[in-house]
């Protein structure tokens with residue numbers, strides 16, 4: 057009988073996306089499993105692949121089938137669920153299956169690494185051939201077993217929990233270890249050893265006597281030195297006598313920078329109880345229900361999450377909590393850790409490769425039960441998920457912009473069906489899509505209308521900046537904002553000032569001719585880095601020194617324009633001498649952990665004002681903040697994005713929610729040049745429903761989600777004519793295949809019309825119901841992969857584009 061592995065290979069842009077059959081050599085049959093990574097020959101190369109199935113027959117003629125070269129994992133890195141999920145993602149987002157598989161793993165598992173076998177039990181308990189290998193060391197590189205054809209025996213030992221395997225990442229993410237002392241378990245033997253020690257070796261005798269009280273324990277040698285006022289020499293001697301041995305213990309790198317205080321459960325408000333009851337019910341009934349928990353800022357949504365998770369852990373299950381970008385919200389992680397301590401893992405972009413790998417391993421090995429993380433944590437390899445929570449579910453960071461172009465919300469709902477557990481989508485300002493689904497009872501709506509401590513929502517005042525100009529006030533601060541700031545300074549309360557800017561990078565411009573320094577390869581302005589006086593393209597890495605004169609007109613009036621936050625800081629100092637300002641923007645937060653430090657300093661009252669871009673909008677919960685000022689509410693309204701109004705309303709509600717969350721009442725001043733715009737006008741009352749009704753009308757008229765679905769096709773090429781030509785061909789094909797109910801707009805040049813030296817055209821498809829759409833798009837992809845790709849065309853499909 058033959059063994060055949062079906063393998064998805066890591067070969068980019070291959071025309072067909074299907075598993076290939078490989079013969080499993082006899083010596084590998086007992087180690088290979090579905091979900092393992094392998095090396096397999098593909099054309100002239102050896103490539104990485106994932107085993108998606110194992111079978112005993114193949115259609116490939118036996119003389120043609122190639123063998124698997126190497127099995128990279130002794131324990132599978134992907135579960136059966138993940139393999140299924142990858143297939144779903146492939147169809148749902150139209151991507152290569154390999155992309156879907158890779159996105160589920162930490163980057164360390166895509167890097168070079170070696171595998172180490174760690175002995176877990178006594179050597180004597182192992183099967184004979186393994187005993188020899190382990191006799192000299194507790195830790196052996198797996199290659200040694202492979203060379204000796206002992207992998208099947210090793211695998212059996214792993215199953216029997218006699219040996220465990222760690223992937224040691226070469227270079228960056230090496231598994232970290234410390235040396236410990238392991239005292240033997242046998243008390244009688246310890247007593248015998250002690251009896252045999254000469255009375256002159258008093259310290260050794262003492263140590264072994266003490267060890268009898270600690271038989272079988274594993275401890276830090278430092279503890280022994282301290283406790284018994286003894287030395288390494290004495291300990292080594294005792295180890296030589298056989299009373300103990302040294303072992304290497306794997307430790308996880310700790311991504312948490314500070315200790316946390318434990319907190320207890322709060323008594324829920326009535327609204328919170330009602331919400332929690334419904335969620336508990338659905339956990340009891342194992343219903344894969346999706347709840348939309350809509351609660352005003354400060355209504356205690358997080359407390360509902362925490363108590364839900366407590367229930368899930370009690371049932372022996374696991375919890376996944378997604379937050380938009382966790383490095384911006386250290387407070388959130390802290391709240392989870394203060395409730396569930398060591399059971400919490402975190403996963404976000406702020407961690408190093410090694411830290412991410414360690415956190416992933418904690419989940420994979422079942423050492424933790426809760427993960428709090430950004431988008432990709434939705435793939436946390438828990439096997440018994442009891443709840444999945446998306447906090448701030450409206451945030452656009454939940455959608456991945458590269459292949460696979462998935463939305464974490466969709467993946468969460470898929471997994472909830474797999475595990476028969478509910479999903480909670482939480483927000484003060486749900487996405488229109490989610491709220492519309494709740495209205496249709498596709499999701500179950502739970503509402504928290506009041507703040508948890510019954511504080512009133514802050515009073516919002518909208519200031520028309522055009523009137524200020526008329527009054528002769530040319531500063532960035534309106535009269536009312538200045539007065540409000542002064543009041544807070546007098547009362548020693550704290551202020552948050554928010555500059556609503558999307559592209560919050562700084563650029564370099566010539567003040568004479570208006571030229572802005574651009575990337576050579578992209579249609580993007582370069583970002584100024586003050587530290588080394590350089591300008592960089594954040595899309596392709598191109599960089600130059602800031603020129604002394606304008607490349608266009610040679611004027612030396614070439615200046616850098618900051619985020620605006622620096623300018624605000626200067627003006628604040630001018631109007632309020634001595635004011636203490638903490639600025640939080642890309643310049644001040646580049647270093648690791650700097651967000652946390654800034655927030656902590658602010659929380660400790662080391663500044664009067666926290667000034668920043670939207671990165672300060674989320675998560676802030678400090679009792680002394682009583683004033684929030686929004687300096688320019690309208691900047692995000694003028695973006696070419698059908699969600700501009702929604703995002704502006706969400707942002708204003710979000711920042712307003714930072715004020716007056718505790719005893720002291722809060723006030724918000726919103727400055728704008730377009731107070732009549734509904735997104736701004738309606739943010740005054742901070743009521744979601746009127747905004748929802750109004751925005752839905754707009755979407756209906758313009759034919760946008762949630763009334764219509766969108767698909768974005770993007771075509772790029774180094775040659776502008778080729779790009780335009782093939783974008784035209786794509787549109788032509790789509791028109792020939794799709795019904796008249798579908799509108800196809802384009803081709804048009806993309807928003808960023810050139811990126812990394814490639815010209816980009818796009819076409820937008822709007823549709824309501826179109827059963828032929830996916831098959832047609834798959835057909836288009838097939839044409840592209842088998843022919844266009846050879847001509848240097850790149851074509852992508854995004855079935856739920858964020859920006860268009």
Ligand code: ADP
Nearest residue numbers: 322323324325351353354355356357358359508
């Ligand atoms: P949200 O996530 O909805 O913005 P939070 O969970 O941050 O709200 O709660 C706001 C504040 O109210 C927090 O300081 C929290 O500790 C407090 N809080 C929440 N629920 C309760 C409760 N039941 N009793 C007392 N305080 C609560």
Ligand code: ZN
Nearest residue numbers: 566569606609
């Ligand atoms: Zn110039």
Ligand code: ZN
Nearest residue numbers: 575578593596
């Ligand atoms: Zn560039």
